[in-house]
Amino acid sequence: MADPMKIRAQIKGDVAEIRVLMSHPMETGQRKDSDGKIIPAHYIQTVTVALNGKNVVSGQTGGSVSRNPVFGFKVKGAKAGDKVAVTWKDNKGDSRTDEASIA
Amino acid sequence: MKNYLIPLAVLLVAGCASQPTGPEGKLRFAIDSMKRDFQAKGIAGMDRLEADKLLQTCNQTGNKPKPDVAEAIEAEQAVAIRLPADGTHMGDWKEGEKLAQSGRGMTWSDKAGQPNGGNCYNCHRISKNEISFGTIGPSLVGYGKLKGTSLEAQKNAYSQIYNSKAFSACSAMPRFGHVGALNEKQIKDLVALLLDPESPVNK
Amino acid sequence: MDMIRRTVLKGAGATGMLAGLLAAGVLKPTLAYAEDWNKAAFEAKDINEALKSLGAASAADHKDLVIKAPEIAENGSVVPVDVSSNIPNTTSIAILILKNPFPLSSQFEFSNGAMTDVSIRVKVADTSVIRAIAKADGKFYSTQKEVKVTVGGCGG
Amino acid sequence: MKKRIMAAALVSLCGVLGLSFATPSLAQKKDETIAGIEKYREMLGDDNPAELYEMRGEAAWKKPAGPNNVSLEKCDLGLGAGIVKGAYAQTPRYFEDAGRVMDIESRIAWCMMTVQGISEADMRKRPFGSADKPSLMEDLVTYVVTASKGFKIAPPNTHPQEKAAFELGQSIFHVRAGPYDFSCATCHGQDGKRIRLQELPNLTKAADNQRAYIGWPAYRVSTSQVHSMQWRINDCFRQQRLPEPKYMSESVNALITYMAVMATGAEYKGPALKR
Numbered sequence: 001m002a003d004p005m006k007i008r009a010q011i012k013g014d015v016a017e018i019r020v021l022m023s024h025p026m027e028t029g030q031r032k033d034s035d036g037k038i039i040p041a042h043y044i045q046t047v048t049v050a051l052n053g054k055n056v057v058s059g060q061t062g063g064s065v066s067r068n069p070v071f072g073f074k075v076k077g078a079k080a081g082d083k084v085a086v087t088w089k090d091n092k093g094d095s096r097t098d099e100a101s102i103a
Numbered sequence: 104m105k106n107y108l109i110p111l112a113v114l115l116v117a118g119c120a121s122q123p124t125g126p127e128g129k130l131r132f133a134i135d136s137m138k139r140d141f142q143a144k145g146i147a148g149m150d151r152l153e154a155d156k157l158l159q160t161c162n163q164t165g166n167k168p169k170p171d172v173a174e175a176i177e178a179e180q181a182v183a184i185r186l187p188a189d190g191t192h193m194g195d196w197k198e199g200e201k202l203a204q205s206g207r208g209m210t211w212s213d214k215a216g217q218p219n220g221g222n223c224y225n226c227h228r229i230s231k232n233e234i235s236f237g238t239i240g241p242s243l244v245g246y247g248k249l250k251g252t253s254l255e256a257q258k259n260a261y262s263q264i265y266n267s268k269a270f271s272a273c274s275a276m277p278r279f280g281h282v283g284a285l286n287e288k289q290i291k292d293l294v295a296l297l298l299d300p301e302s303p304v305n306k
Numbered sequence: 307m308d309m310i311r312r313t314v315l316k317g318a319g320a321t322g323m324l325a326g327l328l329a330a331g332v333l334k335p336t337l338a339y340a341e342d343w344n345k346a347a348f349e350a351k352d353i354n355e356a357l358k359s360l361g362a363a364s365a366a367d368h369k370d371l372v373i374k375a376p377e378i379a380e381n382g383s384v385v386p387v388d389v390s391s392n393i394p395n396t397t398s399i400a401i402l403i404l405k406n407p408f409p410l411s412s413q414f415e416f417s418n419g420a421m422t423d424v425s426i427r428v429k430v431a432d433t434s435v436i437r438a439i440a441k442a443d444g445k446f447y448s449t450q451k452e453v454k455v456t457v458g459g460c461g462g
Numbered sequence: 463m464k465k466r467i468m469a470a471a472l473v474s475l476c477g478v479l480g481l482s483f484a485t486p487s488l489a490q491k492k493d494e495t496i497a498g499i500e501k502y503r504e505m506l507g508d509d510n511p512a513e514l515y516e517m518r519g520e521a522a523w524k525k526p527a528g529p530n531n532v533s534l535e536k537c538d539l540g541l542g543a544g545i546v547k548g549a550y551a552q553t554p555r556y557f558e559d560a561g562r563v564m565d566i567e568s569r570i571a572w573c574m575m576t577v578q579g580i581s582e583a584d585m586r587k588r589p590f591g592s593a594d595k596p597s598l599m600e601d602l603v604t605y606v607v608t609a610s611k612g613f614k615i616a617p618p619n620t621h622p623q624e625k626a627a628f629e630l631g632q633s634i635f636h637v638r639a640g641p642y643d644f645s646c647a648t649c650h651g652q653d654g655k656r657i658r659l660q661e662l663p664n665l666t667k668a669a670d671n672q673r674a675y676i677g678w679p680a681y682r683v684s685t686s687q688v689h690s691m692q693w694r695i696n697d698c699f700r701q702q703r704l705p706e707p708k709y710m711s712e713s714v715n716a717l718i719t720y721m722a723v724m725a726t727g728a729e730y731k732g733p734a735l736k737r
Contacts, residue, residue, distance in 0.1 A: 006513045015421065023514045025594060028429075030407055045343040049420070056420035062348040064403060064411040064429045066384045067593065067686045068511035072425035133633035140711035147705045151640045158638050165636070204457070209641055209703040224457070225657045234378075234495050235456040237657045239649065268643075277642035284641060376505050378498030380659065380737050384683040386505040427506075454498070458658055458684065458737050 007100035009084045016078035016102050018049065020071045020086050028063035042092055044069065050085045051075055078102055130162055145211035157268060166273035173272040180281070181269035184262050187287050192257035192294050199296030200303070202289055203229055209284060219284045221293055222277075229296065230303035240276060247298040247305040260294045347410050353402060353437070356410045360400055361446070362439050368393055368447035371440045375453050382430045382455035390423035391440040391447075398441040399424055405434035430455050499659055503735075512604055512681040512733035515596060515688045519605025522598060528578025537573035539566070539606065550606055551613035551730050554719040556621040563627040565718040567692045568710040570602050589709045590693050593686035600679075603690045604733055607679055611732040615675060617722040624719065627712075631720025634713055635665065644702040646717070660737060668724050675725035677734030684737055691718050 003023035010017050022044065029041025047059035056075050082102045089095040123132045134152070143149050157176055160168050168176065186192070205220025207213060223229055228242035236242075250256040263270060265280030279285040285293070296302050347359035357363050370392040379385045389399050399422060400413040411428045422440070430436070430453055437450040523534045523546075539549035540557070554565040560572055567589075574580045591597030618624055638645040649657060650665040663670035679690045689697070695714050699707050707714045 003514055004517060006517065019509055021509055021511060021513055023511070028407075045348075051418070054418045056418045057414055057416055057424075058342070059412060059414040059424075060343050060348070061412045062408055062410055064406050064408060066427040066429055066683075068514060070425075070427050070509040070511075072388070072423075072509075074421040074423050075419050076421055077419040129629065129633045130637070133630060133637050134639075136630060136713045136716070137634060137637065137639075137707075140713035141699075141705045141707050144706040147640075147700075147703065149705050151704055154639055158643055161643075162636070162638055166638075210700045211706060212700060233457075234454070235458065235658045237655070239652070239655045239657065239662075275643075275648050277644075282641045374505070376498060376502035378495060378502060380499050380502050381683045383686070384506070386502070386507075388505075456495075456499075456659055458660060 002094055002096045005086060005088075005096065005098040007084060007086055007098055009082075009100050009102040011078060011080050011102050014077055014079070016051070016075045016082065016084070018073045018075065018084055018086075020047075020049075020069075020073075022069045022071075022088060022096075024067070024069060024088070024090065026063060026065055026067045026069060030063070042090065044088045044090045046087075046089045047071060048087045049073055049075075050087075051078055052082050053085075127163060146209070146213060146215045147211035157272070161273035164273075168272055176272040177269050180266050180272075180278070181262070183281060184265050184269060185280070186258060186261060187291065192254075192261045192291055193252070193298060194288060194291030194293075194295045196292070196295040196299040196302035196304075199292035199294070200230060202285075202292055203296055204233075218286075218289070221279070221285060221289070223293070226276075231306070232303050243297060243304060245305060247300060247302065250298060252298050252300070256298060257294055260297050261290055264290050264293050344413070347413070348408060350410060351408060353404050353409045356402060356408075357439070360410070360413070360439065362400070362441070362448075365439055365446035365448035367449060368440070369449075371438055371447050371449040373436060373438050373449055373451040375436055375451050377452070378454045378456060379430060380456060380458055382432070384427050385430045385453055385455075386425065386427050387436060388423070388425040389438040389440075390421075391442070392422075393440055393442040393447055396422040396440050396442040400439040401426065401428065402437045402439070403428060403430050403434050404437060405432050406430065495659065496661075506735055510681055510733060510735045511686075512608075512679075512688050512735070515601050515604035515681075515733075516608045518596075519601035519603070522601050523605055528574065528580040530577065530579040532578055534570070534573050534577060534602070536577055537570070539569055539573075546606055546609045548610050548613040550610035552616050552618065554624070554627065554715055554722055555618050556623045562712075563621075563623050563715055563719060565691060565710075565715050565722075566606055567599060567603055567690055568715060570599065570606065571710060586709060590689075590696070591687065596687055600688050600690060603679055604688050607730075608732050610730045613730050615672070615722060615725045615728050615730055617719065617726065619719075619723045619726070627716045627719040628723050630713070631716035631718070634717055635720060640703040642703045644704075646698060646702070648702075665721060665724070668726075671721055671724035672728035675721055676728050676731045677736065680734045680736045682736050688733060 006021040008019045024044050025042050026044065027039050027042040029038065031039045033039050041063055043063040044061050044065065047061060048055060049057040057073050080102050083099055084102060085097060085099045087095065087097040123129045138152055141149065141152060154162060157180065160172060160176060202221040203223035206222045206225050208217070208219025224233060224236050226237040226239040228236040228244055231244055250260070264285070266278040267274040267276035268278055277284065280290055297304055299305065344359060347356050350356035350359050357365070372390050374388040375385065387401060389401055391399060398413060398415045401411050402409045403411055406429070412426055414424050416422050433452070433454045435450050435452050437448055440447045526533050536543050539546060540552055540555050541549045550566050553569065554563050556563050557569065564572065571585050574585050575582060588597050589599055591600050619628060635646040638648070647666065649655070649662050653664045655662045663674035665671055665674065678694060679688055681688045692709060692714060695717050696707060
């Protein structure tokens with residue numbers, strides 16, 4: 001099972017700054033291991049961010065996003081205590097959702 | 104180290120007893136500790152901890168041997184330089200550049216029989232086009248412009264790469280030819296990189 | 307088939323179930339894409355093909371679309387990139403790395419108060435131009451910036 | 463003799479040659495590169511995947527495990543049983559119960575064996591993990607060191623064995639050996655040098671130790687994983703082309719003691735994000 005994400009959400013004025021750190025290999029499918037065998041592609045393909053249950057960002061990603069990805073988003077009209085939920089899904093069908101409150 | 108749980112009283116007492124004071128005693132104690140605490144791995148055998156006379160002198164003198172000792176060492180190292188039998192010293196600078204870029208070779212994670220890299224850019228600025236260069240050694244940009252391509256200049260460059268210690272007893276630079284890390288063809292290619300007027304070093 | 311895929315992709319037990327389905331031959335591995343993933347765009351091998359798949363074959367330069375990225379990267383496997391658009395009514399931003407084997411790295415759609423500003427870390431195979439594409443009022447705009455990737459460390 | 467003349471006539475490769483070529487335009491160019499790299503590091507900011515290790519490490523620390531089925535919460539890291547906060551900043555230190563100087567990793571291993579009852583062989587099985595599969599020790603170390611963020615580096619350096627470890631570390635630092643004649647000091651013994659674009663701290667000086675030590679253990683983007691100090695020393699010897707220093711051996715712990723004591727007084731910043 002995938003490790004939890006680390007979500008930081010801080011309010012500045014009425015803008016929530018959201019930073020998300022994910023644990024994922026983000027294998028491109030182009031690299032070879034030490035025996036010269038191709039390492040199969042394994043990467044996150046969609047990332048969604050919801051604020052209080054309402055979708056605010058829908059992202060699609062490829063294998064060229066760095067390993068253990070870091071994303072930063074900004075959402076207007078948020079306030080402290082609001083709930084941020086982030087979900088990712090990868091090409092192997094694995095997925096994970098984590099939540100945090102805006103501080 | 105086995106039996107990590109058992110305080111190594113005996114060893115520790117021995118360690119304390121032999122805890123050295125003078126520089127030479129400290130050095131011996133350090134090397135003895137390394138011989139006890141290191142293990143062979145891959146191509147890196149324990150014999151690599153055996154210092155030759157030159158290294159012993161450098162270690163004992165903090166890399167500053169007395170001038171007469173340094174001269175004697177340099178002469179001894181110079182005698183062992185093997186210049187190419189065919190009398191040519193310059194190869195292909197393009198191959199030399201590739202070699203200079205590679206930092207591979209001789210570590211326990213390298214495989215036996217693979218060619219070693221020259222490691223040159225790790226420590227030297229060489230081609231003006233490469234912005235990622237080290238500064239432990241001097242810049243070699245324009246080296247060939249300064250030295251020319253005479254036979255003497257070629258022999259000098261070849262010898263320096265082959266064994267830097269023939270020029271400066273305790274130089275920080277490895278003795279690439281002397282220890283067999285680079286072969287004759289590789290050193291020739293590096294000489295070309297340094298001296299060839301067409302090389303990016305001299306452009 | 308499509309329904310099976312969507313079901314499989316939901317829920318925490320997805321991996322196990324998917325493995326079962328793969329073993330049973332129900333699903334071919336190539337079908338295991340997340341919903342709403344633009345396969346053609348992400349698997350495009352050159353920039354024009356990728357832009358075409360995004361519907362952004364012609365994009366005009368715009369000064370209010372800004373890429374922040376370092377001019378020199380110490381390591382190409384992690385290059386921080388921030389793209390923000392002040393073009394009115396921007397709804398999406400895509401980030402492409404021209405020299406990568408698959409240029410499209412990511413695409414984001416914004417709604418319900420999300421600002422059109424995203425930061426991300428990407429792999430850059432070689433010194434390359436990074437291009438950002440923004441969609442606003444159905445039109446596409448672009449801007450770009452070069453990132454030099456340096457050789458680092460002892461190299462061994 | 464011909465070669466002697468040649469040697470005398472030639473300026474050493476490691477001599478003054480470089481200076482004579484350092485024209486102003488080249489110097490300028492170099493500064494731009496370094497400034498660019500600094501900008502890059504600044505943009506990477508505080509988002510560090512080491513936090514993922516820390517989260518896993520904290521969970522592992524608090525979870526009962528081993529033949530004794532107890533957690534590591536009873537582990538004495540030097541400040542008393544159960545105290546993790548600030549403990550790393552005061553290592554390496556001499557531990558009476560073990561009768562030796564231990565760095566943080568050695569001490570965690572000690573607790574795994576004495577508190578949890580894990581065998582030495584199991585503890586040593588996989589000290590250094592990979593990007594795909596970090597080791598348990600890497601998770602635990604990241605958790606423990608992060609709990610010293612903001613604390614001043616203060617290894618005691620008072621017990622005779624602590625002082626002996628410092629001296630031994632200092633001596634080993636200068637031993638040249640191996641096919642390339644390298645010592646630790648070859649790369650880390652002068653001010654303001656670089657390998658490629660990576661600046662090398664001069665670890666014979668307190669100021670550079672203070673700058674370097676506060677960022678280790680670190681997450682390296684080139685390997686995509688957190689590396690511990692034991693690993694860092696191990697990899698230095700690999701690059702020195704020497705045989706492998708044994709995990710948690712006296713020599714390695716002595717080098718760590720040397721660097722920690724030299725870094726005394728610096729505020730620990732937690733795992734850094736490095737090249």
